[in-house]
Amino acid sequence: xxxxxxxxxxxxxxxxxxxxxxxxxxxxxxxxxxxxxxxxxxxxxxxxxxxxxxxxxxxxxxxxxxxxxxxxxxxxxxxxxxxxxxxxxxxxxxxxxxxxxxxxxxxxxxxxxxxxxxxxxxxxxxxxxxxxxxxxxxxxxxxxxxxxxxxxxxxxxxxxxxxxxxxxxxxxxxxxxxxxxxxxxxxxxxxxxxxxxxxxxxxxxxxxxxxxxxxxxxxxxxxxxxxxxxxxxxxxxxxxxxxxxxxxxxxxxxxxxxxxxxxxxxxxxxxxxxxxxxxxxxxxxxxxxxxxxxxxxxxxxxxxxxxxxxxxxxxxxxxxxxxxxxxxxxxxxxxxxxxxxxxxxxxxxxxxxxxxxxxxxxxxxxxxxxxxxxxxxxxxxxxxxxxxxxxxxxxxxxxxxxxxxxxxxxxxxxxxxxxxxxxxxxxxxxxxxxxxxxxxxxxxxxxxxx
Numbered sequence: 001x002x003x004x005x006x007x008x009x010x011x012x013x014x015x016x017x018x019x020x021x022x023x024x025x026x027x028x029x030x031x032x033x034x035x036x037x038x039x040x041x042x043x044x045x046x047x048x049x050x051x052x053x054x055x056x057x058x059x060x061x062x063x064x065x066x067x068x069x070x071x072x073x074x075x076x077x078x079x080x081x082x083x084x085x086x087x088x089x090x091x092x093x094x095x096x097x098x099x100x101x102x103x104x105x106x107x108x109x110x111x112x113x114x115x116x117x118x119x120x121x122x123x124x125x126x127x128x129x130x131x132x133x134x135x136x137x138x139x140x141x142x143x144x145x146x147x148x149x150x151x152x153x154x155x156x157x158x159x160x161x162x163x164x165x166x167x168x169x170x171x172x173x174x175x176x177x178x179x180x181x182x183x184x185x186x187x188x189x190x191x192x193x194x195x196x197x198x199x200x201x202x203x204x205x206x207x208x209x210x211x212x213x214x215x216x217x218x219x220x221x222x223x224x225x226x227x228x229x230x231x232x233x234x235x236x237x238x239x240x241x242x243x244x245x246x247x248x249x250x251x252x253x254x255x256x257x258x259x260x261x262x263x264x265x266x267x268x269x270x271x272x273x274x275x276x277x278x279x280x281x282x283x284x285x286x287x288x289x290x291x292x293x294x295x296x297x298x299x300x301x302x303x304x305x306x307x308x309x310x311x312x313x314x315x316x317x318x319x320x321x322x323x324x325x326x327x328x329x330x331x332x333x334x335x336x337x338x339x340x341x342x343x344x345x346x347x348x349x350x351x352x353x354x355x356x357x358x359x360x361x362x363x364x365x366x367x368x369x370x371x372x373x374x375x376x377x378x379x380x381x382x383x384x385x386x387x388x389x390x391x392x393x394x395x396x397x398x399x400x401x402x403x404x405x406x407x408x409x410x411x412x413x414x415x416x417x418x419x420x421x422x423x424x425x426x427x428x429x430x431x432x433x434x435x436x437x438x439x440x441x442x443x444x445x446x447x448x449x450x
Contacts, residue, residue, distance in 0.1 A: 003179075007032040013185045035180040064252065067205075070108020073261060073270040074101075076299075077232060077245055079253015082164075085203040086252065087196050089170075089224055091210040092234030097243050098209050099123075100267050101234075102166050103137050105207070109164050110140030117162040121148040121172025121182075135267040148182060150175050150191050154198065162204065167195065169209040170224070188224065196227055225249060236356045242277065243268065244357060247297070257297030275302040275413055278355040284383040288375030291386045291415070292367035293406035294359055300402070300409040302386065304354040305364065307371035309347040317345065323353030324368070325360070332369055332391060339395025340441045340450065342373050349375075363400040365391035366419070369440050373449050381447045384416040389424075395440050399423040407432060419443050 006015045009032050014025035022029050066081035075081045082088075092098050099122075106116045120128055125146050132142075143160060147153055150173050157165060167173065173191040174182040181187070192208065199206040210224060225231055231249040236242055245259040260271040271277050279302055282289065288307040293300055312318065321329045329351055333344040349372060353359050366389035374381050388406055390398040400406075403424040410418055411432040418434050420427075425436025437443040444450040 003036045006035050008035050008180075008185050010183075010185055013189070033181075033184055035184060035186055066252075067109075067114075069105050070111065071101075071104065071270065073259035074105070074245065077247045077253075077257045077259045077297075078230065079247075079250055079257070082205050083229075083252050084205060085199050086205050086230065087199045087208075087228045088206065088230045088232070089208045089210050089228040090232045090234070091212055093212050096234040096236065097261070097263055097268055098234060099131075099168055100135065100263075101245075101261075102168060102207060102209060103128075103132060103135060104267050106142045106164070106166060107132070107135070107137030107140060110142040113141065114164060115160065115162045116140075116142045116164045116166070117157065117160055118142060118144045118166045118168070119153055119156075120144065120146050120168050122169060134265070137267075148172050148174060150194060154194070157198065157204070165195075165199075165204055165206045167206070167208050169211055171211055192224055192227055235358065242271070242356060254297050258299065274299070275409060278303045278357060279413070282354070285380045287378050287380045288371050290367045290371040290374065290381060291410075292359075292364045293386050293388050293410050293418075294357075294361060294364060295402050295406065296357075300405040301357070302409055302413060302415075303357055303359065303364075305359075305367050305371045306352045306354055307368070307375045308350045308352075309344070309372060309375040312346055312348045314348075318348040318350070320349070321351040323356065323358045324351055324364070328362075328365075329368065331393075332365055333372065335391055335393060335395055336369050336372060336440065339439070340369075340373065340444060342376055342444075342450075344372070344376065347376060361400075362390040362398075363388055363406075365389065366397055366440065366443055370444060370447060370449060373444055377449060379449050381449050382417070384414070385447055386410045386415050386418050387443065387447075388418065389421045389437070389443070391440055397421045397437050397439060397443060403427050404429065407434060419446055 007019045008015045009023040011028045011031045012026040014023055020032055023031050064083050066083055068081045069075055090098050106118050110116045125144055128144050145156055170188055171183040174187050175190050178186055195206055198204060229251040233246050233248055235244040235246055241263050243261045243263055247255055247257045260274040261268040262271055282304050290305045291302055292305055293302050319326055319330050336342050337344045367387035370387050390400055392398055399421045404427050407418050407429045411429055416432055418432055420434060422436035422438045425434050435446055
């Protein structure tokens with residue numbers, strides 16, 4: 001068994017026998033790193049499978065009891081709490097709050113008498129103690145281990161028998177039987193596979209922390225994301241105080257659920273009313289500002305859409321969006337120009353979703369068109385109105401789902417009118433007027449923007 005030298009892409013896992021400047025698979029530059037592998041000969045199987053096949057109709061569905069993490073916002077994102085044997089990955093940029101959140105989870109779980117093991121490959125035990133003391137998490141039954149060798153970690157798990165294992169972070173772990181460096185695709189894949197077998201074989205709830213690479217994805221994304229049960233991403237600017245925790249994969253609950261947190265000196269604090277947070281600081285009677293009710297997972301949220309249009313000084317006008325798809329913005333601007341007569345070809349348009357939230361659903365189309373038209377015409381819209389509806393290329397306003405939840409959230413925060421698609425106008429909510437429109441021109445005229 002002679003060792004082979006391969007060059008492996010640290011972004012997608014593609015391997016090649018020779019070094020390349022650019023990965024042929026993902027197209028990224030300078031990501032191929034040399035690794036040494038030993039090919040093992042696979043002989044003929046002489047033993048039966050560990051477990052025989054079972055008919056699907058004979059399987060019995062076992063109840064999956066959930067254990068609260070002690071953080072209600074996190075429980076909401078997870079779909080009700082932690083599940084025994086769950087293999088969970090938390091990703092985000094450095095400094096966003098991943099280690100803070102995991103230490104707070106350990107504190108909450110140990111406060112209920114659960115035995116927790118926190119494995120840190122980046123901080124010493126002294127540093128962990130200082131951070132835990134600052135967060136008020138230095139009590140309970142939490143054990144800490146500053147170790148990066150996977151075999152030593154597995155031995156500690158066997159001796160301690162915890163109910164929750166936290167590995168911070170998976171990029172620092174390594175197996176001594178592999179010659180590649182910690183953080184490489186091979187090490188990340190093999191270490192995660194061993195931890196997965198441990199979690200599923202013993203029912204140990206395991207939480208991995210994964211750093212986001214310079215390309216904006218968790219290191220070894222295709223290696224890790226298909227292995228774990230749940231993937232949570234931390235969003236937001238690390239120099240701002242608010243953080244958004246989003247579930248992008250969840251085998252035990254809904255995806256795209258979000259939890260909103262505020263970073264304080266004492267750790268992450270839950271934001272119980274996210275709609276009020278996203279609308280805080282809004283200036284009334286300001287052109288280019290519109291409120292849209294969106295749906296994140298099962299939760300209705302009100303967000304402020306800000307647009308700024310100025311005459312362009314370039315041959316091609318700029319289209320810049322923060323928190324929204326730039327290509328869809330360009331499409332909506334063409335629809336606004338052609339179907340409503342609001343000229344956008346000579347305007348630089350800048351769009352911002354206040355609060356750092358990323359809006360992907362098409363129900364925000366009508367609000368974006370209203371915000372841009374308000375900025376171009378320099379006419380503020382009514383302050384007590386929300387806009388909701390998908391916009392087609394013909395300028396029509398199409399129906400959206402869960403209109404009752406959206407309108408109820410708007411009414412709860414004091415809005416008195418909702419401009420929605422005509423097909424959704426049959427819904428009635430006490431305390432708020434629902435106006436149905438079938439085209440963007442009618443919507444802008446109703447809001448007195450045109």
